[in-house]
Amino acid sequence: MIDRIEAIEQQASSAVEAAQTSDALEQVRVQYLGRKADLPNILRGVAELPPEQRGAVGKRANQARKQLEAAIERRGAALEAAELERRLASDAIDVTLPGDPPQPVGRLHVLTQTRREIEDVFLGLGFSVLEGPEVESVRYNFDALNHSPTHPARGRSDTFYVADDVVLRTHTSPMQIRAMEAQPPPLYVIIPGRVYRRDSDATHTPQFHQVEGLAVDRGITLADLKGTLLDFSRAIFGADREVRLRPHFFPFTEPSVEVDVSCFNCARDGSPCQVCKGSGWLEILGAGMVDPNVLGHVREHGYDPEEVQGFAFGMGIERIAALKYGIPDIRTLYQNDVRVLEQFG
Ligand code: PHE
Numbered sequence: 001m002i003d004r005i006e007a008i009e010q011q012a013s014s015a016v017e018a019a020q021t022s023d024a025l026e027q028v029r030v031q032y033l034g035r036k037a038d039l040p041n042i043l044r045g046v047a048e049l050p051p052e053q054r055g056a057v058g059k060r061a062n063q064a065r066k067q068l069e070a071a072i073e074r075r076g077a078a079l080e081a082a083e084l085e086r087r088l089a090s091d092a093i094d095v096t097l098p099g100d101p102p103q104p105v106g107r108l109h110v111l112t113q114t115r116r117e118i119e120d121v122f123l124g125l126g127f128s129v130l131e132g133p134e135v136e137s138v139r140y141n142f143d144a145l146n147h148s149p150t151h152p153a154r155g156r157s158d159t160f161y162v163a164d165d166v167v168l169r170t171h172t173s174p175m176q177i178r179a180m181e182a183q184p185p186p187l188y189v190i191i192p193g194r195v196y197r198r199d200s201d202a203t204h205t206p207q208f209h210q211v212e213g214l215a216v217d218r219g220i221t222l223a224d225l226k227g228t229l230l231d232f233s234r235a236i237f238g239a240d241r242e243v244r245l246r247p248h249f250f251p252f253t254e255p256s257v258e259v260d261v262s263c264f265n266c267a268r269d270g271s272p273c274q275v276c277k278g279s280g281w282l283e284i285l286g287a288g289m290v291d292p293n294v295l296g297h298v299r300e301h302g303y304d305p306e307e308v309q310g311f312a313f314g315m316g317i318e319r320i321a322a323l324k325y326g327i328p329d330i331r332t333l334y335q336n337d338v339r340v341l342e343q344f345g
Helices: 002-018 022-033 038-048 051-089 110-124 174-182 222-237 264-269 290-297 317-325 330-334
Strands: 135-137 161-163 166-168 187-196 205-219 243-250 251-263 281-290 309-316
Touching: 002 022, 002 038, 002 051, 022 038, 038 051, 110 187, 110 205, 110 222, 110 264, 110 317, 161 243, 161 251, 166 187, 174 290, 205 222, 205 281, 205 317, 222 243, 222 251, 222 281, 222 309, 222 317, 243 281, 243 330, 251 309, 264 317, 281 290, 281 317
Parallel strands: none
Antiparallel strands: 135 166, 161 166, 187 205, 205 309, 243 251, 251 281, 281 309
16 A cells, blocks of 8 residues: 555656646646545545554555645746746836837926926026925015005905915015025025915916025125026026016015016017017016015024125016917916927927
């Protein structure tokens, strides 16, 4: 009987090694360990053997079964690993190949492109980029920026209130205060971000984007502001642009200016154009020298108005993009019609 078990064992183990697939291995398992196979039959018959044989035969048969099970498991794992290897090799996809048919690659939204372009210009001038909260306290959005208690922008008809003293920021200027609180001068920062106003027509959307700029240092003058914005304008609108400053009012700058860039549209074909209405100038942003009252709010952070001066500016990204690309209605920038968006940049 022991001889028979050993013969089965040998046969089985060569069959296991010969199996080349998981399916073939499963057949071997059924053949040698299945319900009708010899070895299990022998095990089941042990009880009927003469008592003096039971111990030795039972022990040997059990050992053979265990070894066979282990061999099948080992062979199974090896086959599976080999099959996985083979599949990985044959199924390899080169994701760098163009699709079939090739898919259009898409592009950044024109507002994202424009924001990045603006950031690049100011990074090149030594400014760093900050971001700040869109839900803002009345204190930062208006009070610390020197708005009079009756300033119209404080009204519920102009501004979205979240609570009596909390608004959706109406401009990125509150970040002037936060930036100065966070670090002492010299300070050269720009702050891109979303802002909100109760406004809606072809040139205004209730949510839009601004880029704030703030430079505070010793001896900063309006000439530094003009030079900075000239550089900016030439980078964005073309190398032969000029800028001009017109007197204006903002509560937090003194003096305040509106800044125009020379029209690049007229210049192209030499005749007065639709964009500037023949004036030759396009308004691009508001700016000014930081009001000493604003510095006074952050005096304890190192901003003594007797010691440092600053300039600030704020531009609408939609406006810059609309001018640059001749977009007649900025609401189309938010309608996500690719036929519109793929025309820009
Ligand atoms: N915050 C102003 C606005 O939204 C723009 C501005 C910024 C003006 C900084 C002056 C200085 O209209």
